[in-house]
Amino acid sequence: MQIGTVKPHHAHRFEAKTSVSKEHDHLLKGFTLTVNGNSFDRHRHYFRGVTMSTNNHYHRFYGETGPAIPLENGGHYHLFESRTYYNYDEAVLPQYGGVMYRNSERPKHDHTFSGRTLDIVGVDPFFRRFIEKC
Numbered sequence: 001m002q003i004g005t006v007k008p009h010h011a012h013r014f015e016a017k018t019s020v021s022k023e024h025d026h027l028l029k030g031f032t033l034t035v036n037g038n039s040f041d042r043h044r045h046y047f048r049g050v051t052m053s054t055n056n057h058y059h060r061f062y063g064e065t066g067p068a069i070p071l072e073n074g075g076h077y078h079l080f081e082s083r084t085y086y087n088y089d090e091a092v093l094p095q096y097g098g099v100m101y102r103n104s105e106r107p108k109h110d111h112t113f114s115g116r117t118l119d120i121v122g123v124d125p126f127f128r129r130f131i132e133k134c
Helices: 125-133
Strands: 009-017 027-031 046-050 060-064 079-083 112-116
Touching (some): 009 112
Antiparallel strands (some): 046 060, 079 112
């Protein structure tokens, strides 16, 4: 079996802290979407989520990682960078929670973030056994 021919589906955990904007930052935590790939095929993952709430608001974010970067132990990681979607500088708090957007010229802000994915999660047990035999 040649190296790189097995491409199990998997995802990665990620965490990052945003840049400071309007005297605050946000924490991001989540999992990438799954793809079939290995450490050598330069595959990428999409990710999305909502930041932790700070200053009575949060931000949505979406992105795509860079290609797989091999590790000495046979695993891999991905680098990522993106920006959050805009949100108001001062939150509009509706009666029943959530976020209210209006077509107004209220001051808004966003944040940038970058990091690297963490451990691989969700590898199919069939592929794990198959890889260990190679």
